[in-house]
Amino acid sequence: MSRFSRIGLLIVVFALVMAYWFSPTVKAVTDGSLAAFATLDQAAIERFIQQWGPQAAAVSFFLMILQAIVAPLPAFLITFANASLFGAFWGGVLSWTSSMAGAALCFYLARILGREAVEKLTGKTVLESIDDFFTRYGKHTILICRLLPFVPFDPVSYAAGLTSLRFRSFFVATGLGQLPATVVYSCVGGMLAGGTYWLVTGLLILFALAILIMMVKKITQQRQKRR
Template identity: 45%
Template sequence: MNIQRKKMGITILFMIFVLGSLYVLLPDVRYFIQDAVKQLAKADIEAVKDYLLSFGAWAPIVSALLMIISVLIAPLPAFVPTFANGLLFGAFWGGLLSWSSALLGATLCFYMSRGFGRPVVEKMVSKKALDWMDRFFKNYGIHSIIIARVVPIVSYGIVSYAAGLTSMRLRTYLIGTAIGQTPATILYSYLGEHATESMWILFWAFVLVICMVMLGSVLKPWIEKRMRKKGKTGSY
């Protein structure tokens, strides 16, 4: 089983090397990736939808590539192609496309992180973000991936890279990612298909509530520690 995982890891790293070579050597590939990054960076869902439509029958494949790029280049918003897919392909098929391509991107990040090591990953994302994720994984253990995927606390890509630097098994990582990303994918895809002002209000209300709950759970250990210190001080 370990040999199979190693072979898979070597294969994926080889594929990344080939893609990197194509980016350097072929201007058309380089232009496509740069243009895709530009479209994602705008975070304009309608613009991304129109961009995908311009590829005709190739739109689903281009959409999958956009999702993978948004995951690999950590600062890019991974929710943009998810909304666009819901708007373009409908909640079910768009959601399925987003879910599967995001999982593929997350797997690539995981293996890249394992293959390149922390010094390289720190240059790709940021040392500060990785240090924060280290503490997060330490506090929440096996549930950390599910929590990080459910709540948009950190970039999808940064979570993926950080997980690859831990001793977490690939199976645990993939199961946690698959489960954790499902609620958000369903919500974003549905909102994409039914894009109305009221839906957007519902979406941001949902995000606000989830973030507040997450913030409370993150601050809980610190608050309890402060309360214990105050209690000890008051007893003297």
């Protein structure tokens, strides 16, 4: 981590702390966001977002960024809430763009702070499991992990920042891999409850696994050709 990066990070952290303590709005949004997340209740998150009126979309965007940093809070609850409050299309756009911003932030935080700090944010065991994916699939890791609903989103972003992977490649793969889940969750987010939730989740997992199998087969064939 360069001296310039350290100084820049300290300035940003100081500014955020000052904003939290001296801006009633920032403090209210932050405290309210954490309280809403603590309930693990989609309805509670919806109520919290909705109470901000014209600023509701901005608050939802902030929520997604916050959960990216304070991993592993469930981002899909925000996606469901966005679909319910803003509709499938605009809620999906909001969820996708904010999750992309969160992924980019995690990527650069890892690149600036280093592995030791990332292990504290994600947990050493989780990070090591993501490392195994990078060992197996190399440059295809990001796309594969994004397509699998059971692979945690934010630790993958942090882990990518610790590699030599270029940000552009990471960003494109994240955008493409995250799109199917965002579309599915946004289209049915307002209807997901009980058995319906698990049915849709199961179908999404099967879809992701089908794509994963095809990708692994393709990678294997490419390696055999090189040999």
